[in-house]
Amino acid sequence: MxxxxxxxxxxxxxxxxxxxxxxxxxxxxxxxxxxxxxxxxxxxxxxxxxxxxxxxxxxxxxxxxxxxxxxxxxxxxxxxxxxxxATAHFDPAECEREFTILTSDYGLSILGPDFAAAMARHAPRVQIRFEQHSPDIIDHAFERLRVTDTIWLPHGFLSDLPHMDLYTDRWVCVAATNNPAITEELTVENLRTLPWVVNYQTPTAYTPATRQMELLGITPQIQVITDSFITIAAMISGTDRIALVQERLARRISPELGVIIWPVPFDVVPLVEAAWWHPLSDRDVEHRFMRDVLASVAESVSTDPHTT
CATH class of the missing domain: 1.10.10.10 (Winged helix-like DNA-binding domain superfamily/Winged helix DNA-binding domain)
Incomplete structure (x- = not known):
């Protein structure tokens, strides 16, 4: 043609x-x-x-x-x-581009405010659009990233795409403080017998910690499924349910909800959050600038003692 x-x-x-x-x-x-x-x-x-x-x-x-x-x-x-x-010369102060970022409410809560603030300082005319990702988007990430700037997602879902690691997090269990089944410590038997709140729960959408638990022969008795990590604490409060939550997010749970954090009773692989993008964006000067700002913000989050 x-x-x-x-x-x-x-x-x-x-x-x-x-x-x-x-x-x-x-x-x-x-x-x-x-x-x-x-x-x-x-x-x-x-x-x-x-x-x-x-x-x-x-x-x-x-x-x-x-x-x-x-x-x-x-x-x-x-x-x-x-x-x-595309331009030969790039001035962040004059850039008027809109960057679209796909992320969960967890990723948005950890990096979103600081990233948006940093972009506003360096490129005040830029717009940042945060959109919630979904199992379907993750399953078709390569195609979706052709029209989206980046997706924030832990390792274990995508491969063969350019990416940079943002920060590491640990998995913890959360339960109501008055859960009668948990006394001195959370046990593997509790994981088997108590009802669970989980995220997504489709054949291709699961947390790596959940998959690791199933490999150990622990099958959660799922009672509630939610697309939102932030709502998990409210789903736990005042019930006998339990859930796996990222520690950075768990530390932000309001004391008023009456939720307690427990160590996971097995050796769980840490979560490594990363930013992924399409190869077409590798040499895009504006995209590189956005990634540099994101890397700087992620570094400050990783070294903040209040978030580890």
Whole structure:
């Protein structure tokens, strides 16, 4: 295919049409007239030899090909934007880029405030967008990172991607202070018999500590599943439930919740939180700047005696 014969403006039109599924709404989104976008749709239909949008009552549906193109358009536009946003000289004070970071509420609570503050000092015109990651995002991290700047995630989920380690954390158990089943210490038998609060719990989404526990023959009796690490303490308070929590997060639990921290009664592998990104971002000067700021913040967190 000869790209010189293609009008790359049609890529923008295609993205808007597939997302809006309406010529009228797509035209409004692009600040174009409806006839102009209708003409673009005609060219796209001719190029792909496919209707792309087919009427169904008062709305339009995507054809099977259009459904495939929807995600490809987003990836392609992101790559085009990276190409034309590249500059020979970079001044953080003048940068107006938005950085999108996928993380859990745990990672956000540990690094988010200090990282946002540091970015504001060095690059006041930059925007930081934090979004919650999910098992589906983690399963498709390589593709998602083409349109996202970085994902903060412990080792054990991703491989073959550029990354830098941020900090190390330990796993601890948490339980209500008045849990009658726990007396002088938390035991392996407690892990087997007490009800649990866990995160995610899908075949590909689990904490490494949970997987290690199962390898030891300890199968948790799961009673509550939550996507939020921060809500675990509230799910424990006043109940006989237990959970595995990162120590840095456990130390921040409010005393009013009546939750106590117990050592894990087996040798558990520490958690190593890392930032991961797509290889396309390796030489991006703005992305490198963002990573440098993040590395500086992570170093201060790692050496803070109140967070270890």
């Amino acid at each position: 000869n790209l010189g014969n293609l009008d790359l403006n049609l890529l923008v039109s295609l993205d808007a049409l597939l997302r809006e599924r309406s010529v009228t709404r797509a035209a409004s989104r692009m600040n174009l007239s409806q006839p102009a976008l209708s003409a673009a749709l005609g060219k796209l239909r001719k190029h792909f030899a496919d209707e792309l949008l087919v009427r169904s009552g008062n709305s339009y549906l995507l054809t099977p090909l259009a459904s495939q193109l929807l995600e490809r358009c987003a990836l392609a536009l992101s790559d085009v934007e990276r190409v034309f946003a």
